[in-house]
Amino acid sequence: MYSASPTNQELFHLRILLNHIKGATCYEDLKRVDGNICQTFSQACLELGLIEDDKEWGRVLKEADVSLLPYQMRNLFVRLLIHCQPIAPHDLWEEFKEAMSADFALNFSKDIAIKKSYREICRLLENEDKDIKDFPTMPQDLSFDDDYDTYDPIHDEAIGIHMRSTANPEQENVIDKVIKVACDKNAQNDEGTCFYIDGPGGSGKTYIYKTLWHLLRSLGKKVSTMAFTGIAAILLPEGRTNHKTLGLPVPIYTDSNSSIKPNTKQAKNLIETDVFIWDEAPMAPKYALEIMDRLLRDLTKIEKPFGGKILLLGGDFRQLLPVRKNGTRSECVSLSIKYSNLWGLFKTFKLYRNMRADANEIEFAKYLLDIGEGKVNDENDNMEFPEEFIVETDLVQEQEMPMLMN
Structure with missing residues (x-):
């Protein structure tokens, strides 16, 4: 049997069904689950439990919503589209579109911000030699491009x-x-x-x-x-x-x-x-x-x-x-x-200034640069750490743990 790339979802899921369903004589037989005919091969695989749903990717985006900025979430969403082949990417978009457009919402209305965010996702896909048309369940109406261009000088x-x-x-x-x-x-x-x-x-x-x-x-x-x-x-x-x-x-x-x-x-x-x-x-x-x-x-x-x-x-x-x-x-x-x-x-x-160092850390930052330049080594190529930089307190302190009795 010919191989199929997971990026071509319907063809890939058709191949899965052909490998698991016996006696099918037509496409409708492959899509039939408990007497009902599914609309797509992907849905049939999902109903039969042959593939997993998108709950994992939903949890990933939900966690990202807490720690990532909107533009980082858009990049993550594009990574999921390209490499993880979610079954229903449109549902993920609908759930997290406001989070992914929060930066645009600071200067534009909610609707325009979402449209700008979606156009940005399309552009990121183009940078990866992909197209939004590769994901047919995603919204395909890009008529707003001319009016709501992502680029805002x-x-x-x-x-x-x-x-x-x-x-x-x-x-x-x-x-x-x-x-x-x-x-x-x-x-x-x-x-x-x-x-x-x-x-x-x-x-x-x-x-x-x-x-x-x-x-x-x-x-x-x-x-x-x-x-x-x-x-x-x-x-x-x-x-x-x-x-x-x-x-x-x-x-x-x-x-x-x-x-x-x-x-x-x-x-x-x-x-x-x-x-x-x-x-x-x-x-x-x-x-x-x-x-x-x-x-x-x-x-x-x-x-x-x-x-x-x-x-x-x-x-x-x-x-x-x-x-x-x-x-x-x-x-x-x-x-x-x-x-x-x-x-x-x-x-x-x-550039000389360490913009991350506090005022009381300037000397330590300079010492790190001297290490990198080999200025603190002696004739035998040994290095002595200054006493003022030594931390005497243990970073990890042992605590008495109760004995577990068998």
Whole structure:
């Protein structure tokens, strides 16, 4: 019997019924349960107990409603649609649509907020090469697109200006420089189009990315945010992994190439993108940077670094660098993006302030940076921890537990 993908729900559930129902001579026999004919094969499987219902996904969204922001819930809902194949996604949407549109409801009426939220879900599906039509039970009437477009430059501008006003001088310098280059072709010739933010954890790199994302969108620029790991990507607005955005293979070698072909939807999105923001760049091998350069040059037909696109990298070289299995020290070091021929194109901005540390933690935060830079090691490469940073109280205190008698 032919296989069927779970993403094609009716075909997949038809295959399940064919494997479990004996003596069926027509489709109606497969759909008949206790004398009643179900409307779909999915409903028949559910009535026969061959598949589970959506209670689990309902509990997931209910828990998310407590801890996640509305835009995060929309992203989660899209993940459920794509990877979990809920039987009745429309019921999940109806139950949680208000929670998923709460951020839009701050500035719009309830109906418009829900429509904006739904359009945002459709757009997120498009980013994953999916379509709302792939889920026929979901509402298909998108006639409100022209009147209620998700993109709201005024809303983005207000958020971006507020975030910019609270940035420290080092952060504001990066924001001003990138916006200037994005809006002025002459500035690209003077300043270049490649930038790198060097800052330890807590110095506000993600804050810069989010501020730029809102401000650039309000100026009509298309921004793509990505990171080398999924954990880092979810912290960015509309963040995706480099592998998804650039079509990078796994693993990556010196002769690897992108899987994205010209004249495809992914290629069109890359061509239309004005600014790329890449977080945790030091984790990536230099081959990833070089593949991106070749890909964008090939798609745009522009013989400039990265096809003339603006690229903002960020990260901390004190943290985890690329790892080569069974590689020598020199081989692992040479994998770093600093050893790429493209690294000389990048202008570096440094962030020093730890925005997460309280006033009484500044010295400890500086000590952590000294560890990362190897400044606290002695001649024998040993390190002594300062006494003022030692906590004498046990973090876990033993408590007497009553003896259980057999």
